[in-house]
Amino acid sequence: MAYPDGLLGEDEHVVVHRHPHWKMLVLPVVVLFVVAGGGSYAAALIAPTSWHVIGWSALAVVGAVLLVWLTLAPVVRWRTTHFVITTHRLMVREGVFTRSGVDIPMSRINSVRFRHGFVDRLLGCGTLVVESAADEPLEFDDIPDVERVHTLLYREVNQDWSRDRDAGQEW
Structure with missing residues (x-):
């Protein structure tokens, strides 16, 4: 199921869209x-x-x-929890009757880490830790294929930084 295009910006595209791991x-x-x-x-x-x-x-x-x-x-x-990485931001949406969400622009992400124990490695999931301009790192549990998501998010953060740097050189 693709994330609704109406919630994305004009030049924004979904890179990863996941629900929590089925172990839940x-x-x-x-x-x-x-x-x-x-x-x-x-x-x-x-x-x-x-x-x-x-x-x-x-x-x-x-x-x-x-x-x-x-x-x-x-x-x-589980079905209404979305973990979405786009070309411009990281979004997490959860809730059934009361929805809550977190959006982190790629330019605000300082570092991305993951961890998964033995059982998580067997099941192919883990915890993604995102450090941004916020006081404490945000932890997203039960992300399926967490190593791949980590790599894609890291790549998007670096591409966003490169876009910002290139845009600054044009001035």
């Missing part, structure tokens, strides 16, 4: 299976009782609440 969805999927399996088992235990309709209704309500809260909400949160 492992726990919600496990919860889905546990709730479905546990609910089915509890429904089978309630079936021979005289109050089985009320018990099944209560199980359905509790199961639905758990699935919405612990499975659907994280999936929607």
Whole structure:
């Protein structure tokens, strides 16, 4: 899914567009299976009782609440989180009902680092650390293919610096 072109400047192009790594969805999927399996088992235990309709209704309500809260909400949160590198800036957008975002112009980025532990290396993700004019470095967790993203961001920062330098020489 491409980032909406209407949110970009005239000569701005998307270099990288990522959602967080799929490892964020492992726990919600496990919860889905546990709730479905546990609910089915509890429904089978309630079936021979005289109050089985009320018990099944209560199980359905509790199961639905758990699935919405612990499975659907994280999936929607994952889907609506965007990490975007363009030719002019680094953008992060997240949130479902209340959206928040961070934009860092390429000219303000001082350094770019990444780190990933053993499990992250196996899964192909990591944390991207961006130091800018802000007080503290910004850390973006669970970036898929973090080494490649790091390289592309570093390349864009250097190209932006070269463009600024070349523009200054024309004056």
